Amino acid sequence: MLRGIDVSAYQSSSYDTDGLSFVFIKATEGRSYINPKLAAQTKRARDAGLVVGFYHFLWPGNLSAQADYFVSKAPEKAGDILAVDWETTSEGTHASNAEKDLFIRKLKEKRPNNPVILYANRHYWLNVDRTSYAGDGLWIADYVTAGKPRIQAKWRFHQYTDDPLDKNVANFSSKAALREWAENA
Numbered sequence: 001m002l003r004g005i006d007v008s009a010y011q012s013s014s015y016d017t018d019g020l021s022f023v024f025i026k027a028t029e030g031r032s033y034i035n036p037k038l039a040a041q042t043k044r045a046r047d048a049g050l051v052v053g054f055y056h057f058l059w060p061g062n063l064s065a066q067a068d069y070f071v072s073k074a075p076e077k078a079g080d081i082l083a084v085d086w087e088t089t090s091e092g093t094h095a096s097n098a099e100k101d102l103f104i105r106k107l108k109e110k111r112p113n114n115p116v117i118l119y120a121n122r123h124y125w126l127n128v129d130r131t132s133y134a135g136d137g138l139w140i141a142d143y144v145t146a147g148k149p150r151i152q153a154k155w156r157f158h159q160y161t162d163d164p165l166d167k168n169v170a171n172f173s174s175k176a177a178l179r180e181w182a183e184n185a
Helices: 038-047 063-073 097-110 122-128 175-184
Strands: 002-007 022-029 051-057 081-085 116-121 138-141 157-161 166-170
Touching: 002 051, 022 038, 022 063, 022 081, 022 166, 038 051, 051 063, 051 175, 063 097, 081 097, 097 116, 116 122, 116 157, 122 138
Parallel strands: 002 022, 022 051, 051 081, 081 116, 116 138, 138 157
Antiparallel strands: 002 166, 157 166
16 A cells, blocks of 8 residues: 555645655635645655645535636646545535535546545545545545545545544555556546
């Protein structure tokens, strides 16, 4: 399994890249938030030769505007991974299944050279999701042993802890295999 992390404005722009194969960077949220460290965190990942992904925290409503906002802020490079972060908002709401599915499809249309995946925690995947649509792959959050999320679905990435930061594994045999998948998904 490959090791990786995900970062947002809460983490340093000079995060440790030793032993990592990939990083997911929060780019946007809703229609107005952009990670102020996006450029620096992206440069750090690219300088280290990591496979790079960007994620958007999805809010309910205004899906076209959110998709436009995300693709206007997330760097555009073939082979970068785009992720939809589907969970409860700070207001206690969440995008519906139909909204989640439509948003993934809109991203696929807008960025055909990038794989689009779904990030969801185990509770959402098992109890909120009704379509099992995850675009090009599932990134599951379940804080258990790395690489052993408690789901039956095929997953590509597993976030297994947030202590001291969000750590992930990828279900690929090598960084080259991950890069090939990202470039051809």
